[in-house]
Amino acid sequence: EEVAKLLELKARLGGGDDGKHQFVLKTPKGTRDYNPKQMAIRERVFNTITRCFKRHGAETIDTPVFELKETLTGKYGEDSKLIYDLKDQGGELLSLRYDLTVPFARYLAMNKITNIKRYHIAKVYRRDNPAMTRGRYREFYQCDFDIAGQYDAMIPDAECLKIVHEILSELELGDFRIKVNDRRILDGMFAVCGVPDDKFRTICSTVDKLDKLPWQEVRKEMVDEKGLSEEAADQIGEYVSLHGGMDLAERLLQDPRMSQSKQACAGLSDIKLLFSYLQLFQVTDKVVFDLSLARGLDYYTGVIYEAVLTQAGVAPVALASNDAQNGSEESVSVGSVAGGGRYDGLVGMFDPKNRKVPCVGVSIGIERIFSIMEQRAEAAAEKVRTTEVQxxxxxxxxxxxxxxxxxxxxxxxxxxxxxxxxxxxxxxxxxxxxxxxxxxxxxxxxxxxxxxxxxxxxxxxxxxxxxxxxxxxxxxxxxxxxxxx
Amino acid sequence: EEVAKLLELKARLGGGDDGKHQFVLKTPKGTRDYNPKQMAIRERVFNTITRCFKRHGAETIDTPVFELKETLTGKYGEDSKLIYDLKDQGGELLSLRYDLTVPFARYLAMNKITNIKRYHIAKVYRRDNPAMTRGRYREFYQCDFDIAGQYDAMIPDAECLKIVHEILSELELGDFRIKVNDRRILDGMFAVCGVPDDKFRTICSTVDKLDKLPWQEVRKEMVDEKGLSEEAADQIGEYVSLHGGMDLAERLLQDPRMSQSKQACAGLSDIKLLFSYLQLFQVTDKVVFDLSLARGLDYYTGVIYEAVLTQAGVAPVALASNDAQNGSEESVSVGSVAGGGRYDGLVGMFDPKNRKVPCVGVSIGIERIFSIMEQRAEAAAEKVRTTEVQxxxxxxxxxxxxxxxxxxxxxxxxxxxxxxxxxxxxxxxxxxxxxxxxxxxxxxxxxxxxxxxxxxxxxxxxxxxxxxxxxxxxxxxxxxxxxxx
Missing domain, CATH: 3.40.50.800 (Anticodon-binding domain)
Known part of the structure; x- marks a missing residue:
């Protein structure tokens, strides 16, 4: 890291004396090369993930690294500003893909596919401000697994969580937690707490900050910045502090306020059903129904989930960063390593007749996992072989x-x-x-x-x-x- | 193919009645999705190639899909116009990589690596006019194997040819031929035939057309368009009709005209040495020393080679295309599936002190191979499994x-x-x-x-x-x- 910086500096200052080589010798901002050792680790991680996806019967597809600009338009809300556009060199207007989900939906609509279980491992691009020391880049891999099709409720959803559980266990990244919630429960909760309809989205994105900020600050943003009543904010505050399992879903179904929302009840019943399948899949040890989970993306319509590593020891990177200073006494979260949910409307957005294809999926964010594995290999002074020569x-x-x-x-x-x-x-x-x-x-x-x-x-x-x-x-x-x- | 076209047409005409879905449902020009069946075939091909690269002890690296624009500048001659640029969205000026060789050279210079044997399988981008039915795309995979380092002459060069031989044999694509020549022999030949120094490059690119045009037309271009004397053209004509093995190199070393060029002699001696190693590697059955081979890229400095499939039967695609009408009675070439050569100066272009790192490598052009394999699977009505479920x-x-x-x-x-x-x-x-x-x-x-x-x-x-x-x-x-x- 240090060496790379020095080299860059040196190159920037211009090493040559003939004036011919004054260019900057570096990779673009937010990107990096993988050296053979890093590739050996990456291959191991990919093999584990691919093996799991295949064990669950997934096929794989591939799509181009860029899409027509209009394919991506209107899918990412505020994040659209992070999309890389290609220069207009005559012909079509193109953008680099931002995730693998929208290209997947485009693929389904274009080929009129109504059911498939597929995985896709590929790079995506976001013009974000990268924090590379924490494994955040502008070019990074996503490992996506999605199930499209009209099926009985919560069975494919449960399998996605089973897959996250298997992968994180096999990679031995230390303890982890999978938070689960449902977009309908969030919306129902906002409704019964008296949030005006047109404020659902913005309040939801404030709730989303609860993994980084204490409740008091989140409440302040709701009231001071977003103009929510103190009463509504406090009611939300009560709910979002709740987490548990199937029992919590049952309790909330009896909750006098929450039970007034049909939407919330539908979500809560599905959470109950989900947990019953998770029990059969033997993964309830790591899954928490957490009402504070509110994933940002616009396209989710039902269950949502996010996996976080909870063992501080495995991630010296995160500890060394500023984040750790905000960390509580208990387990320090090193951030999300997987996330996903149900998006039943996205494919319909591409279909001329708006025919819907229900989908649920999960995306494994691999760069953070790489960072941890790399650090660990270094810490253990592990000799990573980069060839297989016998x-x-x-x-x-x-x-x-x-x-x-x-x-x-x-x-x-x-x-x-x-x-x-x-x-x-x-x-x-x-x-x-x-x-x-x-x-x-x-x-x-x-x-x-x-x-x-x-x-x-x-x-x-x-x-x-x-x-x-x-x-x-x-x-x-x-x-x-x-x-x- | 047909279906995709109809769908595109339908989408273009606007299928929806609400006016909301008037966008075109397609992938960008010159690109395609891979469906699960195509991916299964692709995986098989990649596995064969990767296995071969690993058998020869190669490590692997990865580089970003885009580079600083200046990294690519001045490396591709006329083809630079085919580079995809990213839009200037503030920050650095970026371009999609055009091949894997220039990023490799940048990587070596940046990390001060002086010897490595590496492979890299990744997509590259060219704003060419695609002929997709013949397996030519704007986004396509290259499978590169390169050896960097100061070694004894022709040993790594011979291993590259051994690798091409192994891969094309294992993929069972039918008969093939690997043409070999040397940039120094070409230059020496031009010199002794009386081509002015400043016309070497342009005459070289005319010679490069000999795999598509008959000699008479190539000669015409040299004389009429490029202003070469008839005498010089005829002398070149004599040489470029020659092909053989080690014996031909020996004969040319005795040739009164050719032997006057030091450069040519150096090239010819190396060809002799190369063939002696190829004999030990047991691959001379497919390798031909062919004086008409003249690869376009600027950066080659020594031996160059190109592999072509020669069995018409394996490529109904090529036969069905217009190309076939120009095909001679003998074997119909379906075009190059691999190519490469020695480039001893490229890394130095990135080094502030112009320190050279000698390199030799080969690039397998995988899309054409996919096309053939796909067609074959279809023709054989082969049931391609897309999952491994037991x-x-x-x-x-x-x-x-x-x-x-x-x-x-x-x-x-x-x-x-x-x-x-x-x-x-x-x-x-x-x-x-x-x-x-x-x-x-x-x-x-x-x-x-x-x-x-x-x-x-x-x-x-x-x-x-x-x-x-x-x-x-x-x-x-x-x-x-x-x-x-």
Missing amino acids: VLVASAQKNLLEERLRLVTELWNAGIKAEVMYKKNPKLLSQLQLCEEMGIPLVAILGEQELKDGVVKLRVVVSREEVDVPRSDLITEIKRRTSDV | VLVASAQKNLLEERLRLVTELWNAGIKAEVMYKKNPKLLSQLQLCEEMGIPLVAILGEQELKDGVVKLRVVVSREEVDVPRSDLITEIKRRTSDV
Whole structure:
């Protein structure tokens, strides 16, 4: 990080003396390269996530990185200002995708697909002010899983939560909590608390700040800035402090005020049903019905959820940041790592006849997870292998390049991951050092004597043990020795 | 294809009667979505390619989809007009990457890396006029493998060709040919044929057309449009008709005219050396030294190569297009599927002190390969599975949703890929149809009797065979039955 900054500074000041190279040597603001070590970690995380999505029977699709500008228009509310537009170079007006959900809805409408379970792992773009140390970027990956189709209530919704539970457990990121609420419960609550209809959205976005601000400040914003009555604010305050499980949903269904809202009752009944399925899925240990959860995006219509990591220990990044100073005594939230909900109206927005396709989905925000895994690998001084090479073909003597190339060809043709140094006469020591450095477990050493005897000296790098293996047995022997690595 | 066009037309005409949905429902020009079937094929191709890159010990990196505009400036010659720029929204001027080579060179210079073997599979962007039926798009994947570092001549270069050979063989795309030449041989040839220095580039780009035009037309362009003397053109004509192997390089080293060029001799010696390594790598059957090969990009400094598929039968797409009408009697080339070469100067362009890092690499152009594979799957009416689900948890009776959810949870928790229909009481028939449709091999059927007996009825979809399996043995039994699928 530091080094990159210094390099950037240096480049900015202009290193060259011929004036030709005065450009800035950097990646665009809010973006980064992934080096091989980071890619190895990323691959591990993606494999875990993909395996989970596939275990649940999802297909995958891909869409272009940009869409017609009008496809994205009117889907993100205030956040639309964060969309990257392409320059008008003649032809269509294009924008980089902001998420994977809107392109998914466009895909369904365009192809008249009414049911599918799909995942999509790809980069999205937001011209936000990045906090890169906390894993927030302008270009970042989303891993989305969505179920589209007319099904019986809450079964697909419950599966989305099961998936979040499986992924966060398998990634071993420490303890986590999945908060659940329902857009209809929020709207019903606002109605019974006396919030005017035209203030639902703006009050909702104030409630959304409760994960960062204490209630008193949120209340102040409602009353002072948004002109809500003190009485209404206090009633909301009572509700949004509630969290629990199925029992809380039952209690609220009996609540004299809340039960007056049909909408709220529909939401509460669904929460009850959801929890009954979550019990069967064995994931209720991490799921909390939390009335303060209010996700921002316009397109949600029913259940919404968000997963947060609660174990401070796993995220030294967040602790080192300013956020931690606002953290309470209890568990410090390192922010959302997954979120989603039901959006039954979005596909209809793209359909000429406004035909609806009910959808529910979840998006795993992978960059924060990467940050944690990276930090952890560094902290543990873990040796992350960046290649899978099983054997280096080496020689201690000169003039054996041809023999090395012949042997490495045999290995490649047999499907063995093998390398050879691109030198005519490399020293044995530098060949062994390469193995140490790259974590290559075996060396196949050729010399005049071995060639004469029709053998190869196979050396185990860690133990320094050496055995002569008949050339004809070499492939079997390497496969045997690397299968249990 | 047809359907998409009609849909687009319909959307353009405006399907809605409320005037609200008058937008065009399509992807941007020159781009496409990948549906699950296409993704399944794509995944297979990527796996083959990645496996090969890893077998040769490559690490992988990733770079942002856009770069600072100035990073791309001056690297692509005339093709620069095809670069997508982002709109100036305040801040930096950005462009979408045009290939993966320039970002790689920027990455090396920025991180002061002097040797690495890396692959990078990602999308690149060109505002070209797409011929989508022939697999040419504005957004398309490149699969790049490059070796950077100061090594002994031609060893990494030969490995790049070995890799192309392995990948094209494994993908079973039919016969292919890898043409090889050297930028220094071309330049030397131009010099000894009397081409003025300032015409090297433009004459080179005319030579590059020889894979599409007959010699007479190429000659005409040289003489009439580019003002080359007839004598020089005829001398070039003699050379560019030559192709062969190591023997041709040897002959040209003795050629009275060619041998006058130091540059050409250096190139020819390297071609000889290259072929000696290619023999050891067992790939000379497909490699041809072809003096008419002249790749366009400015940054090549040494050996260049290009792979073409030569079997007409594998590419009905190309045959159906206008191209085929120009095709000769012999094998019809369906165009280049891979290309690359040595570029020793590019990294230095990014280094303030102009320190060079020698590089050689190859780029696999995957879209054309997808097109062929897709067409082939369609022609063979091949059933492409889009999920990997091993078992559907089903029931013939009503009111067993809970039991189905309980069982599918057991399977998921054991790592088995399983699904359940999102209905309270689905019909057995529709559950079995789902299996047929998605290619799910097994059904685990629950009923009152099975629950009482502590068993599950396991049905093999293809054979309709059914056996009762004790619940405690179910996971083992499913794993046993699907391991050999």
